[in-house]
Amino acid sequence: MNILSKTLILFIIIVGVMSCGGSKKAEQEALAKAKRDSIALAQKNAVLPIQKKYGAILGVSPKEIKNVPLYKFIDEWMNTPYRMGGETKDGIDCSFFSQYLFHDVYNNLIERTAQKQYDAPDTDKFLGQEFLKQGDLLFFNERGSEHRPITHVGVYLGNDKFVHSTARKAKSGRNGVQISDFKKRHWQKMFVAAGRKPKLAKTTDNN
Numbered sequence: 001m002n003i004l005s006k007t008l009i010l011f012i013i014i015v016g017v018m019s020c021g022g023s024k025k026a027e028q029e030a031l032a033k034a035k036r037d038s039i040a041l042a043q044k045n046a047v048l049p050i051q052k053k054y055g056a057i058l059g060v061s062p063k064e065i066k067n068v069p070l071y072k073f074i075d076e077w078m079n080t081p082y083r084m085g086g087e088t089k090d091g092i093d094c095s096f097f098s099q100y101l102f103h104d105v106y107n108n109l110i111e112r113t114a115q116k117q118y119d120a121p122d123t124d125k126f127l128g129q130e131f132l133k134q135g136d137l138l139f140f141n142e143r144g145s146e147h148r149p150i151t152h153v154g155v156y157l158g159n160d161k162f163v164h165s166t167a168r169k170a171k172s173g174r175n176g177v178q179i180s181d182f183k184k185r186h187w188q189k190m191f192v193a194a195g196r197k198p199k200l201a202k203t204t205d206n207n
Helices: 002-018 024-046 047-058 068-077 093-108 115-117 185-190
Strands: 124-127 137-140 152-158 161-166 174-181 191-196
Touching: 024 161, 047 068, 068 093, 068 174, 093 115, 093 152, 093 161, 115 137, 115 191, 137 185, 185 191
Parallel strands: none
Antiparallel strands: 124 191, 137 152, 137 191, 152 161, 161 174
C-alpha cells in the first residue's frame, strides 16, 4: 500500500468518525485538512517533465534527477554554440560555462579558465573515476597528460555523463553545450584528472 492510499484511508476514517457524532464544522475542517494533505503528497511525489527528460538522457529513473536547479540551468543553455572566449547565448566556451554553472547552481564563484580551475588550491584533484560525484570538474587536454596545459573542462552529472561546451560536434551535427558520454574513447584518452570543490560537499550526492 503506497503513501497516497494510506492518506485516503485515513481521510475516510476521519470522515466516518466525525459523521457518527462530531460537529459539522469539525467534519468540514477534517475534510479540508485531508484534502490538503492528499494534494501536498501528490505534488511531492509528482515527476516533473525536466526530470523525465534528463532521466532519459542520463539513462536513470526520473526520480534520481533530484537536483532540479542544475538541470534547469543545463536546459536553458543546451545547444548554445561553442565560441572561444564566449560568455553569452550567442556562444560560450567550456570554462565560462562551468564557471557560470557553479555560480548559478551552487552559488560558488570559481576561476575563469580551465587551467586556473585545475590549478586552484581548493580544487581537490583525483584520478579514480569510480569516486566521481555530481558537480565534479573533469579536466582534459589532447594527450591526457598532467604535464601539458589543460585545454578543456566539463562538469560530471552521474552515470558516466558530463555536461560541457565543446567545439566537438555531437550526433546532431552541432557543437556547443551538450551532454557527453565520459566513457567514450575520445574523452578517456584526453582525461587528465577530476577536481572537486570543497563547498560542494553537501550538494553532489544526488543526481
